[in-house]
Amino acid sequence: MTPSLLKTEYFTAGDIHPHDDELRLGANLELCLMEKTASKISVDESYNRLVIERVLAEDAGLFGRVCIYRGHLAREKHAVDAPDDPDELVLPIIVKASRTEPEISSEQLVVEARFYVTHLAAAVSQGLVPACYGVFSTKQTEDDEEGLTCLVLEDCGDDLTSEWDTLKNTRGLEFKPSKHQLMKTVFDLHNLGVIHGSIDPHHITRRDQRRTPCIIDFSCAEAGMQCSCQSKTIEALHEIVVKPWREAFGCDELWELCQSLEVWAPRMFMCFGVTFYVEWCDNLERVALQKPTFMDWDEALRKAYMTVNKFLKKWYSGSADDLRIQATIDSGELDTLCARYKEKMDSNPPSTE
Known part of the structure; x- marks a missing residue:
């Protein structure tokens, strides 16, 4: 069951002092789950606190009013059903947060969450994208006129920005599996009828020790699409050596990814x-x-x-x-x-x- 996070304390890295692990942004700030924003693959309600550990990006999203944080959902250590393993007391998450004014910024998070619910259930189950734990909004008070909207997602690791150039510029058979793995992730997403709309190093992560690619940020995505990928096999795409013409290849998004990764030898x-x-x-x-x-x-x-x-x-x-x-x-x-x-x-x- 998705955590309701009612009467949950919200913490922020901006308020962390050298000797404090967690400090509240607002006392007993209540966060309420918005309807139809949590995917079926979720966590149980014993996770009752949302803790922000550090800022990943500020001034992101539409009009620069979305901030992105890394944190975790936490269980009470003394809860009756709390596990013995300390690692199971916390669940790593990514939080995209926006003030409810302007309304369009917070609505952007709701639209993205409902895209997960409506169109990405199969992709979540296949490990192609993170699970969406829902959008939570604060109950506005006299002291908090704007309120806060938080999209809570599974943490699937760091993005590929820092390693993209190395991956792109390195030749050799030992690096082909990494590039082909990224191609297959996008290929599998397209076969589910979803076009991401903004594939780049910031929107691809490695989610585990096996370095499995995961695609994030579906604020620009489209569903119900018929892509030329659906008439191909991933093996056939891997066999392409010389860069094909974009029109002949048929799939702009996958073509752009392969071009960016320098998967193909150029014709010129x-x-x-x-x-x-x-x-x-x-x-x-x-x-x-x-x-x-x-x-x-x-x-x-x-x-x-x-x-x-x-x-x-x-x-x-x-x-x-x-x-x-x-x-x-x-x-x-x-x-x-x-x-x-x-x-x-x-x-x-x-x-x-």
């Missing part, structure tokens, strides 16, 4: 500020034609080789083009090619028309 590379298709690796003299006017022809061809060598090593390591160009550089043949190219282009420069 850049040299001299110009973009070339990867097929141009077969004839780098054509690439060298785009050199700036001040650069000599031999220098231009050498730069083209070095640029493409670096590109292929990152994205197409071990390919025929990669091996051929690396061999040309290692054998010293590149010096001969550059000298011949300079002689040819100096004697017969390309038309400037």
Whole structure:
């Protein structure tokens, strides 16, 4: 049963002193559960206190009136049914809180909670998203004219902001499972008819020791959607090596995630500020034609080789083009090619028309 949290004391990190673990924001502040805001997967009512441990984000949400906290629901240690294990006395949570003025900020939290209830029950049971324990509002008093609205969610760990660049920029088979795991989480959500609407490092967490991805923040989500993911298998998506065209891939949200994670090898590379298709690796003299006017022809061809060598090593390591160009550089043949190219282009420069 979802905790009613009536006569619950609300604590805030802003009031914590060096030697105090918990201090009240307001004495015996009453929090009441709003109807139809708690998912079926919930906790029992013996958790009767909400404790805020620290601030995660301020000035978030619509109009910057939502604050996000990490905390826990707590049981009384001396309750009759209290467990022996101290860890079972607390339940880690995330709290999104807003004053009820302006009303649109608090309503935003209610809408998100009811989205969990209406559309995310299956996703919660599959571990794709956190459980929603409900929206709780304060009973307004003369001393608290605005009141407080709190969306209480399961704590599914830290977001991926700090590790995103490492994950994105690292190549190798050992990192593929991590990227594919993130892809599968979004893929499974889409197969339930839900489009998140704002997939980024802030909205993906790792929820346990197995580092299972979890998607959070459904304030922009849509349900009842028919995504092209539903006609594919995750195995088929994992087999894609070269970046597909967005229109051909069909799913914008998953395409953007894969693009952000650099899952696919790009179809193009850049040299001299110009973009070339990867097929141009077969004839780098054509690439060298785009050199700036001040650069000599031999220098231009050498730069083209070095640029493409670096590109292929990152994205197409071990390919025929990669091996051929690396061999040309290692054998010293590149010096001969550059000298011949300079002689040819100096004697017969390309038309400037």
